[in-house]
Amino acid sequence: MVSIGPVPLVSMRGIDKAFVGVKANSDVDLDLERGEVHTLLGENGAGKSTLMNILSGLYTADSGVIVINGEPRVFRSPRDAIRAGIGMVHQHFMLVPTLSVWENVALGLEDQPFLLDKGRVIERVGDIQKRYGIHVDPLAPVWQLSIGEQQRVAIIKTLYRSADILILDEPTSVLTPQEARALFRTIRQITAEGHGVIFISHKLDEVMDISDRITVLRKGKKVATVNVKDVTKESLAEMMVGRRVVFQIGKTLQNPGRVVLEARELVVRGDRGRVRVDRFSLDVRQREILGLAGVSGNGQEELCDALAGIRKTEKGSIRVDGYELVGKSTREFQKRGISYIPADRIGTGLVTGMNLRENIALRKYWRKEFTRFRFFIHWENIAGRTGQLVERYSVVNPGLGFPAKMLSGGNLQKLMLARELSDDPRVVIAVQPTWGLDVSATLFVRETLLEQRDKGAGVLLVSDDLEEILSLSDRIAVIHNGRLMGIVEDPDRVTEEQMGLMMAGTRLKEFSNPVGEGSEGHGKEVSPSL
Amino acid sequence: MRYRIVLRRRFKTGAFFEGILPVISIFAALLFSGGALLLFGVSPLAAYRAMFRGALGSGYGLSEVIVKAIPLVISGVAVALAFRMKVWNIGAEGQIYLGALASAAAVRFLPSDSRVVMLLTMTVAAIIAGGAWGYVAGFLKSRWNVNEVITTLMLNYVGIHLADYFIYGPWRDPSSLGFPMTPPFPPSARLPLFFGTRVHLGILAAVLLVLLFRLVIRWTRWGFEIRAIGDNPRAAEYAGISYGRNVVLLMFISGAIAGLAGMTEIAGLQGRLQPGFSPGYGYTAIIVAWLARLNPWGIMMVSFFMGVLLVGGDTIQVINPLRHPRRDTYREIRGTEPGA
Numbered sequence: 001m002v003s004i005g006p007v008p009l010v011s012m013r014g015i016d017k018a019f020v021g022v023k024a025n026s027d028v029d030l031d032l033e034r035g036e037v038h039t040l041l042g043e044n045g046a047g048k049s050t051l052m053n054i055l056s057g058l059y060t061a062d063s064g065v066i067v068i069n070g071e072p073r074v075f076r077s078p079r080d081a082i083r084a085g086i087g088m089v090h091q092h093f094m095l096v097p098t099l100s101v102w103e104n105v106a107l108g109l110e111d112q113p114f115l116l117d118k119g120r121v122i123e124r125v126g127d128i129q130k131r132y133g134i135h136v137d138p139l140a141p142v143w144q145l146s147i148g149e150q151q152r153v154a155i156i157k158t159l160y161r162s163a164d165i166l167i168l169d170e171p172t173s174v175l176t177p178q179e180a181r182a183l184f185r186t187i188r189q190i191t192a193e194g195h196g197v198i199f200i201s202h203k204l205d206e207v208m209d210i211s212d213r214i215t216v217l218r219k220g221k222k223v224a225t226v227n228v229k230d231v232t233k234e235s236l237a238e239m240m241v242g243r244r245v246v247f248q249i250g251k252t253l254q255n256p257g258r259v260v261l262e263a264r265e266l267v268v269r270g271d272r273g274r275v276r277v278d279r280f281s282l283d284v285r286q287r288e289i290l291g292l293a294g295v296s297g298n299g300q301e302e303l304c305d306a307l308a309g310i311r312k313t314e315k316g317s318i319r320v321d322g323y324e325l326v327g328k329s330t331r332e333f334q335k336r337g338i339s340y341i342p343a344d345r346i347g348t349g350l351v352t353g354m355n356l357r358e359n360i361a362l363r364k365y366w367r368k369e370f371t372r373f374r375f376f377i378h379w380e381n382i383a384g385r386t387g388q389l390v391e392r393y394s395v396v397n398p399g400l401g402f403p404a405k406m407l408s409g410g411n412l413q414k415l416m417l418a419r420e421l422s423d424d425p426r427v428v429i430a431v432q433p434t435w436g437l438d439v440s441a442t443l444f445v446r447e448t449l450l451e452q453r454d455k456g457a458g459v460l461l462v463s464d465d466l467e468e469i470l471s472l473s474d475r476i477a478v479i480h481n482g483r484l485m486g487i488v489e490d491p492d493r494v495t496e497e498q499m500g501l502m503m504a505g506t507r508l509k510e511f512s513n514p515v516g517e518g519s520e521g522h523g524k525e526v527s528p529s530l
Numbered sequence: 531m532r533y534r535i536v537l538r539r540r541f542k543t544g545a546f547f548e549g550i551l552p553v554i555s556i557f558a559a560l561l562f563s564g565g566a567l568l569l570f571g572v573s574p575l576a577a578y579r580a581m582f583r584g585a586l587g588s589g590y591g592l593s594e595v596i597v598k599a600i601p602l603v604i605s606g607v608a609v610a611l612a613f614r615m616k617v618w619n620i621g622a623e624g625q626i627y628l629g630a631l632a633s634a635a636a637v638r639f640l641p642s643d644s645r646v647v648m649l650l651t652m653t654v655a656a657i658i659a660g661g662a663w664g665y666v667a668g669f670l671k672s673r674w675n676v677n678e679v680i681t682t683l684m685l686n687y688v689g690i691h692l693a694d695y696f697i698y699g700p701w702r703d704p705s706s707l708g709f710p711m712t713p714p715f716p717p718s719a720r721l722p723l724f725f726g727t728r729v730h731l732g733i734l735a736a737v738l739l740v741l742l743f744r745l746v747i748r749w750t751r752w753g754f755e756i757r758a759i760g761d762n763p764r765a766a767e768y769a770g771i772s773y774g775r776n777v778v779l780l781m782f783i784s785g786a787i788a789g790l791a792g793m794t795e796i797a798g799l800q801g802r803l804q805p806g807f808s809p810g811y812g813y814t815a816i817i818v819a820w821l822a823r824l825n826p827w828g829i830m831m832v833s834f835f836m837g838v839l840l841v842g843g844d845t846i847q848v849i850n851p852l853r854h855p856r857r858d859t860y861r862e863i864r865g866t867e868p869g870a
Contacts, residue, residue: 310768330770342768351762358754362769365754376749 007070009034009196010055010165015064017050024050025061026220032165032196037187039199039207041240042217043438044410048200049091051217052167055198056088057081068165079108087163091170091200091409091436092346093154097143101125101136105157128159132186144272146297148179148464155186166190167198170436172206179295184210202240202438204233205467216240241439251450256474257286260458261307261338261427266316268299268306268482276302278482279316284427284458289449291473291491292462295503299482300462301343304429307460308340309333320426334363337426341416341433343462345409349416352405356397359404360386360419389418394444410441417448428452431462446472466499478502552821556835577846584845585838591845593727595837597799600729601626601791601808602833603736605815607743608787610824614747615756615780616763621667621682622788623812624689625660629789630796631693632659634712634803637719638701648718652793660789661782663689668781672774678781686812694805701803711804721798730798735790736830744826756780788812 010032017025025047032038040048053059055066057075066073068084075081081088095104106112106121122138129135134152142150151171158166168187172180187197187210201207207214208228216223216239223239261284268277276299284290294300305311307318309330318325320336342348350359361382364370370385372378386400393414398406404415413433421428430449434442449472453459463469469476470491478485478499486508488494502508564574585591605622612619633652642648663685670676696712703713721731747753755776759766763773791811800807814836822828 308768309770329772330767334770340768344764347762348764348768351758351765353761354758358758361754362758362765365751371751375751377751377754379749 007067008032009036009069010198011067012051012055013065013067015051015054015066016062017047017054017059018062023220025054028064028217028220028222029225030198030215030222031225032198033212034194034196035191036212037191037197037199037210039201039211039214040217041202041207041214041236043202043240044408044441045219046217046240046438047220048217049169050220052088052169052198052200055081055165056086056167082108082161082163085162085164086167087158087161087165088167089151089154089158089169089171093150095142095150095153095157098141100139100141101145101153101156102138104142104153105138105160109161124160125156128156132159132189133182134186144270146301148296159190163195165196165198167200169200170202171199172201172203180206202442204236207236208233218242237439251472252454254287254454254474256288257456259283259285260321261460262317262319262322263307264317264319266303266306266318267314268302268311269314270299270302275314276482277306280479280482280484281316282460282477282484282487284460286456286458287453288474289453289459289461289472291469291476292460292479293466293469293476293499293503294462294464294479296464298479298503300479301431302482303479304340304342304431304460304462307427308338308342308429310340331366337424339420339425339428341420341428341430343431343435345412345416350404350412352412353403355403356390356395356400356415357382357386359415360389363419364423385422389422390415392422393418393448410437410444413437413441413445417445421448421452424455425452425457428457428459429462430459432464433461434463434465434468466496470494470496470499478508480505580846581842582838585842590727591841593725593729594841595834596733597728597730598837598840599830599833600732600736600798601795601811602815602818602836603829604732604739604791604794605788605812606818606822606829606833607736607739607826608784608791609812609815610819610822610826610829611743611746611756611787612780612784613819613824614753614760615776616760617668617671617777617780617784618679619664619667619682619781619784620679620816621663621685621689621785621812622791622815623808623810624682624686625663625785625788626792626795626808626812627686627689627693628663628785629656629660629792630803630807631689631696631792632656632789633719633793633797634696634701634715637715638712641716641719643716643718645718648716649721649797652719652797653790656789656793657786658789660792661786663789664781664783664785665778667785668778671781672777678777693803697803697805703802709804712802714802715797719797720801721794723798728799730794732791732794732798735794739787739790740826740830743829747826752776752779788815 008031010030012028012030015025015028016023028047028051030038030040030051040051042048050059054061057078057080060076066075068086073080073084075084096107099107102118102121102125103116105125106116125138134156136145136149136152136156142153145153155168155171171183187199191197199207199210211228213225213227214231214236215225216236218240263283264281266277266280267275270276278299280299280303282290292300292303302311306313309325309328309332313326316326320338323336325333325336346352351362357379361370361377365377365382370378370382383400389395390397390400395407395411395414395418397411404412407415417433428449433445433449437445446468449459449461461469461472473491476488476491476494476499478488480503485502485506488508560578564578567574567577585595605626608625609619609622632655636652636655637648640651642651664682667678667681667685670681671678694710698710701712703709703711705713723730724733747757755766755771758769758771759773759776767773792808795811796803796807818829818832818836821832
């Protein structure tokens with residue numbers, strides 16, 4: 001229950017912040033009451049992250065005041081903000097990959113003895129896990145965890161510091177519907193105890209579901225603060241984008257052609273040496289999008305890494321147009337027309353310290369048109385191509401010679417799409433392609449994938465966002481614990497509940513008659529009879 | 531009024547700040563060492579004046595500065611190349627010794643009266659031996675992920691002692707009155723000298739290597755590959771760039787370049803192999819590479835500056851002897867690295 005006290009929990013007034021020439025926040029106000037879930041809504045670059053980075057002490061505002069519990073505060077560092085009870089879970093979790101879960105939780109704690117009390121930390125982590133229903137192995141090193149699990153660590157970390165004000169930056173983008181619901185229960189648990197939660201998102205459905213109030217930002221300015229009762233999805237979208245938004249994407253019917261990507265009985269090991277993909281088979285046909293649904297961390301990323309040739313396939317066969325690729329080099333996979341859009345665009349897909357030209361060159365530099373005298377790179381040709389691609393994919397950029405890290409998340413993704421999709425690939429493997437993107441960028445990415453499909457590519461779409469899978473896919477494969485749970489031939493006839501059951505480990509045949517299952521008849525699977 | 535110091539993160543470092551930082555730290559080092567000189571009762575100003583006059587005040591001083599800068603530039607390029615891929619080749623010193631040892635072996639076992647043939651044989655021998663020394667570390671890294679800092683560092687000792695074994699043992703000059711050194715090289719095994727100074731043909735190798743370094747890094751596929759690995763190894767793997775193959779090749783080339791520095795040093799200056807002919811050029815090269823921020827032109831400039839300190843340091847030992855002349859005092863100046 002929201003309790004409007006005499007003073008709000010947080011009150012930010014007239015916040016201004018400019019980065020080298022760009023005004024990221026301009027005269028923004030935000031109030032957070034105790035027991036409230038207050039959503040910050042806005043497109044990429046609207047200034048949500050900047051505002052929250054100011055509240056969490058990472059940046060200092062150029063002007064404006066922050067009042068916590070009626071007391072004006074100046075945060076010079078995140079440490080000041082943490083002391084004031086503010087805990088932030090970032091979109092890119094600020095965790096140390098080589099340390100274990102409990103060490104990450106303990107990192108930066110103030111009242112710790114010189115030697116960390118491992119037992120005590122693990123015990124308290126266990127308490128928090130039980131209380132909020134979040135489960136992660138406290139001894140596992142963070143680099144071995146999936147993105148979803150890492151988020152749980154980040155949340156545990158702030159709860160461990162008894163944060164009074166919890167900021168969640170796009171928290172659901174890595175979760176299944178069930179997990180998201182669990183997270184929402186956790187959030188309600190937190191607010192029920194009188195804490196305040198600031199929720200950053202652009203998924204309108206969940207915003208309508210979880211929020212008490214919503215503040216909409218656009219181009220660094222506050223548009224309005226509204227009660228969730230007084231608005232609709234459509235009116236919110238209009239406030240956010242500044243014009244009417246059409247939600248429907250134009251998906252035409254296509255006749256899938258022959259199989260382009262054929263994977264049989266794949267066995268792939270994860271970083272820890274455990275089998276993460278277990279005798280998995282799938283077919284992707286021309287002119288179709290095959291959705292791969294599953295809870296994050298169930299082997300999707302290992303599977304896609306193997307299909308793209310950057311992870312060793314222990315057993316099985318991967319064929320593109322009938323050509324066997326297992327045991328071949330990564331480059332051979334590229335040459336056979338496999339494009340790969342990995343989930344981690346900053347850590348894997350791009351070299352953010354390199355400029356735009358070099359990032360376009362990254363997976364193409366060896367091609368004939370980009371080399372001179374075999375050993376030299378033809379930078380003029382690459383620059384020319386980069387110029388065209390940046391224009392065609394409308395990548396907003398300060399210049400082709402600037403490092404990619406200066407681009408926003410949406411534009412980074414567009415840059416990667418530009419590189420991966422520009423040469424009419426045979427197969428497109430896209431993992432979480434819209435993760436963390438705003439409405440316009442998400443639409444752009446989805447339309448681009450559909451366009452690839454219509455041009456004849458076979459698309460394998462991996463996403464934790466079930467809605468995305470359901471709305472884009474022509475067929476859906478479900479993975480659980482590295483195994484194929486079944487293939488849904490007709491996404492229009494499956495319910496979210498059924499999908500959830502499969503994602504939790506129930507095989508398709510266990511609740512319908514004739515089934516398709518990995519090891520048996522591929523391609524003749526039948527949709528569940530409902 | 532109370533003051534407090536607030537540390538705040540910079541979002542951008544200006545070009546001015548980047549450029550001025552090494553200069554500031556060099557001055558800080560001079561200031562600090564000046565304090566040490568004062569403790570010995572020597573006027574720092576007079577000492578520094580003598581130092582710079584000794585190094586830059588005469589044609590002879592200047593030529594000696596260049597003589598010292600040559601091996602620094604060559605081995606600086608060697609390690610900077612490795613550092614671009616974030617491979618830490620700390621083993622340039624050992625690779626220098628191996629290069630020198632191999633060229634001395636070439637003189638001993640494959641002698642030729644033709645200068646061109648002799649020098650080419652020595653060069654090839656030095657490149658192969660230095661490269662092999664680097665290759666060992668590269669191979670261990672790619673095959674079993676053995677830390678190259680450890681292997682290259684330890685191979686330094688092996689290389690230096692291996693050279694000592696031959697100098698003190700089988701290759702010792704019988705007519706050297708017991709001094710540990712090989713017989714002098716024949717004239718065909720000596721690099722040409724220029725302008726009546728000790729500046730030798732190695733200067734050409736140094737300049738060419740700097741240009742080549744720039745060319746490789748900026749314009750070649752391989753340069754792009756090692757930069758990509760250095761900046762983001764996972765992205766490089768995703769791009770199909772093999773870490774293992776590249777680390778082996780890179781360590782071979784890095785070692786080969788350092789080996790060349792060993793060859794130019796003994797063929798250009800000493801004219802024989804003797805212990806301690808490199809006063810830690812391979813280590814100073816690491817400092818050179820980082821002070822230069824791995825930039826080719828920077829390597830030239832920093833090496834020159836290091837040469838000034840080396841020659842100047844020698845000068846003031848001669849003209850203004852301290853009670854306990856210790857080169858280490860001046861090494862303190864050389865061995866300072868800015869914020870890196």
